[in-house]
Amino acid sequence: xxxxxCPFCGPRNESEFVYxxxxxxxxxxxxxxxxxxxxxxxxxxxxxVGPVEEQWWHARGCGTWLTIWRDTRSHDIxxxxxxxx
Amino acid sequence: MSHxxxxxxxxxxxxxxxxxxxxxLRDWAGDSLPAFPQRPNTGSSNGRATLMFLGPDHWIxxxxxxxxxxxxxALRPVxxxxxISIVRISDTLAFFRIIGPEAGEILSIACPLDLHPRCFGxxxxxxxxxxxxxALVIRCEGGFELAVDRSYLPMMxxxxxxxxx
Numbered sequence: 001x002x003x004x005x006c007p008f009c010g011p012r013n014e015s016e017f018v019y020x021x022x023x024x025x026x027x028x029x030x031x032x033x034x035x036x037x038x039x040x041x042x043x044x045x046x047x048x049v050g051p052v053e054e055q056w057w058h059a060r061g062c063g064t065w066l067t068i069w070r071d072t073r074s075h076d077i078x079x080x081x082x083x084x085x
Numbered sequence: 086m087s088h089x090x091x092x093x094x095x096x097x098x099x100x101x102x103x104x105x106x107x108x109x110l111r112d113w114a115g116d117s118l119p120a121f122p123q124r125p126n127t128g129s130s131n132g133r134a135t136l137m138f139l140g141p142d143h144w145i146x147x148x149x150x151x152x153x154x155x156x157x158x159a160l161r162p163v164x165x166x167x168x169i170s171i172v173r174i175s176d177t178l179a180f181f182r183i184i185g186p187e188a189g190e191i192l193s194i195a196c197p198l199d200l201h202p203r204c205f206g207x208x209x210x211x212x213x214x215x216x217x218x219x220a221l222v223i224r225c226e227g228g229f230e231l232a233v234d235r236s237y238l239p240m241m242x243x244x245x246x247x248x249x250x
Contacts, residue, residue, distance in 0.1 A: 008125050008126075008140060008141055009125060009126060009211065010125075011199075012197070012198075012213075013197035013198075013214075015197055015214050015217075016197065016213055016214050059219070060212065060213060060214040060218075060219040060220075061140075061211070061212050061213060062125070062126075062139060062140035062141065062143070062211075062212060063140050063141075063143070064140065064141060
């Protein structure tokens, strides 16, 4: 069970949240990409071994959308890699 | 094991959902609202109503049902400026009052909130999950009040009764 820190409510239990999927790279302009690159962006779901940035929705709380970094090896919430986490 | 609590369904409350910047809402509503709470998940009262700060730019105004028409007239939801939203939601939530020495035990069965007074103080109010569904929990004298979507009223009655033993 995760303890997720909501920017409005503070630390709350995972059961109050809904998983919103990993954060994807910015949407590319399909007119400037070939089919393979466009298909890759549409269908590829980041699933690294290690830290992954995810979106969560505080659906049973204040309604805020937030992002966290979670380590897929330990299920721990970690700091963003550029923060030294 | 039975718990020393009293669980009482409350009558319908006058409720208004307020969204938008506090400054605009304050200007629009004038002195008809209690002071806007500054800390998230707290409420403030002025004797006539309670205003709860439940999300970013999101408040719920609560009062006795007898005051509903007066607040509707004061808040003028239909004429509100586009930056804010005021919606009467009195019919949407069903309230329970759970009081007694072991009220906290029932709430700790129902929801994952940290109910210690240091985290959930005398003026606390927050949305959370109760028995798996979205619920509004408010601390009150001697215990807590719990509000859920009205369609969950029979389910919540059963769950609270079972939890109380």
